[in-house]
Amino acid sequence: MGVRGLKTYIESRNRNDLRSWAFRDKQLIIDGCNLYYTLYFDCNLDQMHGGDYDAFEELIIQFFKNLRACAIHPYVVLDGGADHTDKKWETIRQRKQDKINAAFALSVGKKEKVLPILIKNVFRQLLHKLKVPLVQCLEEADWEIAALAEEWNCPVLSNDSDFYIFNLKAGLLPITHFQWKNVKVDRQTNKKFIQAKHFTVGKFCASFNMNTDLLPVFASILGNDYVKLQNIKCLTWAEYSVPGTQHAHIDGLLNWLSQFPEPEAAVSALLKLTDDKEKAITQEALSKGIHEYKLFPGSLAQFFDSKTIPRTTCTGPLQVLPKWTLKRLLEGKMSSSIIDALVHQRVFMTSQVEDFQLPCSSETSRPIRQVIYGLLLLGEQQTADKQALDIKTFTGTSKCYVEEYGRQQSKLSIQKVEAIQTGVMEGLQLETLRKEPLSVRLQVLLDTLGVSSEMFRGIQPALHLQMFVTHYWLVNAQPQPSQVHLWGLLLGMVYGKFSSTPKTHKDMLLSPKKLQAAGRRMDLEHETPHLYSQWQSCLKWSLCLNSLLCFPVSEPEVACLYGGTLVHHVVRELRRGITLDCLLVRGSSAERLFKQLEDAVVSLVGDDFIKKMRTGFEHRAAGKTQRDYNGQNQPIDELSSSFEHLMYEDINDCEDDDDDDDLNGKGRKSKAKDHKSETPDVSYTIRTRHKAKARNANHPSKKYERRCFE
Structure with a gap:
């Protein structure tokens, strides 16, 4: 209003x-x-x-x-x-x-x-x-x-x-x-x-x-x-x-x-x-x-006081929401997008900064949403519920569709997206979904994100969802992420894990200030924000699916998983020639966590997949040398090979005594407070490196369906 x-x-x-x-x-x-x-x-x-x-x-x-x-x-x-x-x-x-x-x-x-x-x-x-x-x-x-x-x-x-x-x-x-x-x-x-x-x-x-x-x-x-x-x-x-x-x-x-x-x-x-x-x-x-402005007692006081669902909470079409979903929705433990998909059969995609000449970044996560729609709309529900929902079906079929409002370049667009079921989903009903065995609910999540049971067992529980999403992103994102995008994302996760806890210099990532020299011009290529927008969209809808399945895997702390400014600067510096060795302290908790994340990715996609990925230097002339962080020349092929391991060399030359106070927590200031003074020092140029690819406007990508649901 x-x-x-x-x-x-x-x-x-x-x-x-x-x-x-x-x-x-x-x-x-x-x-x-x-x-x-x-x-x-x-x-x-x-x-x-x-x-x-x-x-x-x-x-x-x-x-x-x-x-x-x-x-x-x-x-x-x-x-x-x-x-x-x-x-x-x-x-x-x-x-x-x-x-x-x-x-x-x-x-x-x-x-x-x-x-x-x-x-x-x-x-x-x-x-x-x-x-x-x-x-x-x-x-x-x-x-x-x-x-x-x-x-x-x-x-x-x-x-x-x-x-x-x-x-x-x-x-x-x-x-x-x-x-x-x-x-x-x-x-x-x-x-x-x-x-x-x-x-x-x-x-x-x-x-x-x-x-x-x-x-x-x-x-x-x-x-x-x-x-x-x-x-x-x-x-x-x-x-x-x-x-x-x-x-x-x-x-x-x-x-x-x-x-x-x-x-x-x-x-x-x-x-x-x-x-x-x-x-x-x-x-x-x-x-x-x-x-609209006439007031009378509402429904919130009762829920705040006793956590019981008020009778007046649901009216009309909202009555189709099962009680267990109602409670989780009211508690804020489930995405409100579920309401729009179930009641209205339409969902609005969140606009992000990306390459507007490419398909919307949310298209990568569409197969995840299709499974969500399937759980909401395709389970055997009572006739009264179906009548109340007015589910959009086509004559002679049992297909259901949700209208997704995204973008076609910079214009609002509508696309009918089919609700689907994987094999393990057959017979599942929304009303009783929370009572299904953990193994069944987990398998729905694994099938959706293209993860096998063997891959699942080799990863620490605390890393499950973020690593499954990263695997899905690596396999399905268009254009395909390069090595520098993967390493930048993982380094951002490492920094997010340790940034709120004061650590000694030897037990921490090097200061982000190394990556944010004041006044340095930063090229903001559309490829990098577009790829990370796809990853964030995949994470958002995976979190939604995980909550709808009653958390078969633990929910990660989202604030720790992505720091946009840092991650983009890491990508920029890796392309400039700095190696991963210079961003991690030997023997530190940060190094060990990065190794765990790297091993998790390798176990999910395979070592050959990582080796065949673009390095991220393809836009530079072949054979051109890059200057590393200490000003020494280093060929591109040597830099890309350093991404396959962590630290086997002395990193003393990469340390900077001027950053000790920030890393030790002395004089540590709020990032929210400092950000304002740092932002004006960075100027941007935009380069679009990819042209839009034609896609069927009315159906999900067959490539996505094949990878996720075979």
Whole structure:
């Protein structure tokens, strides 16, 4: 939802609409999606390279640590699937196109805002780890957040302008003015607090001498995500505004509405000013819009209090969700994409920075989603459930399809994707899936990712999912990843594992600052972000499948698996000539973990597969020498051969005494804090090295089916 321009209008007024509040020792309802969206961009974390999840993790940990220090009790609410009534459908489609445009702009070096694809996974995992109370709604969260805040009489923390419309007794704390980084101490009580700005509908409307019930009328006339009255020939509200006021149309409409005692009178007056042909449409739209802001007790309080599923949680098509999935969805332990696939038979792909001349990076992970769709839609379900679902079948067949909304170059595209079953899936039903033997659920995951039982046994349990996904990516990604992409990915996993734990110099990766020399020009080839976008998409949907199968393998900490800035710099430096030997300390835990990861990959794809991979230097002239990290020339073939082993040489020349403090944890600063100062020093050039390959627009790749499901 949201009323465009309202937040800016309120902040620009000279009146005291936002009042200071030393906030502490209270319950706080947090709009979770709005929180991680705002914090990620406000702290200038990486977008160009697929996201820096470790820096985001530090940010979120510090946020909730500061709340705890001030005795603030947070309750986080996340969005779920799309509204089952589809009343917001056109807005969703337009926003998807906007996100594609933003990702494309970033891919060509322009400034835009694109959230990394795994950010919600990281956020949910972190909140569970921190034991922060969390509920993931089954549909849109705005109304449920407002209803809970009203029921508990506590404020909402959000930047969503709809919370300026809901008449909440305890009001709104805009995230923009919530100074959580700077915890203060009351000198009189010696208690800590966070300085905030506080908004209430009552005080705002009082400045216009306006009935608070008129604000929903105001929001509906201006238009929000549900109501689009601006498409009808409308009035010029600016003529009612105070001269010189910013957002004159908002100010004018508020002044116009203030003359009416209650909503019915305002609606009646508006209809008199509307053309006869538009009266019925206008009245219906206003009625629906006003209804969206009416509050009554919701379903979240009961779940927060007792973890029991409220009877009012599921209505209409949502009733087809089995109780065991309901609980996991509400707990935030299962992806809300399952709701969209099961209830709507459509799923939106997340836009990423990639090569827009190539097929969408999410195509690589499509066979994983096909198995998810199969588990959701092809199991033997009761007739009533099938009727409620209105499953899209073709006459004379039992095939089911899900509409996937991705991109064709930079345009939103729709593709019908068939739900499929592997051999072991026959007879599995969603209702009883959690009761199936572990061996059966595990085999579904292994078959999907193309891993045999023999491969499975040779890998440590903690590495299972990330290594299975990496195997799937190596086999199916297009273009095929090179050795430098594989080593860069594995080094990123190693760094993610150890970066949050202070280690000595000899027991750690060398400082990332070695890879991020200030002012050095970085070539951002489209191949590298495209390949890593494919890997992240494969991981996202594998996490979804693993949760749907009730975790036959343990879920890894996503924040530790990928750090975009570091991984891209590793690839760049490997191409420049630095060897793996220079990035690992001999005998360290980091070296041992890298060796475990390397051995796991080799056990999954085979040593011959690794040797036949491109080295990653093919774009350079044959026989051209590269300068290694110490400035010594080294032929390309010698560099590529060094990727087949770890450390057999002395690395003293690769160490840098200037980085000791960072590696020992002395003077260690938050990555989220430092990133802002580092980013402007890097400039980008874009090179596209691959042309788009034609693909069947209506069916999954036969190559994927063959590799995954034989």
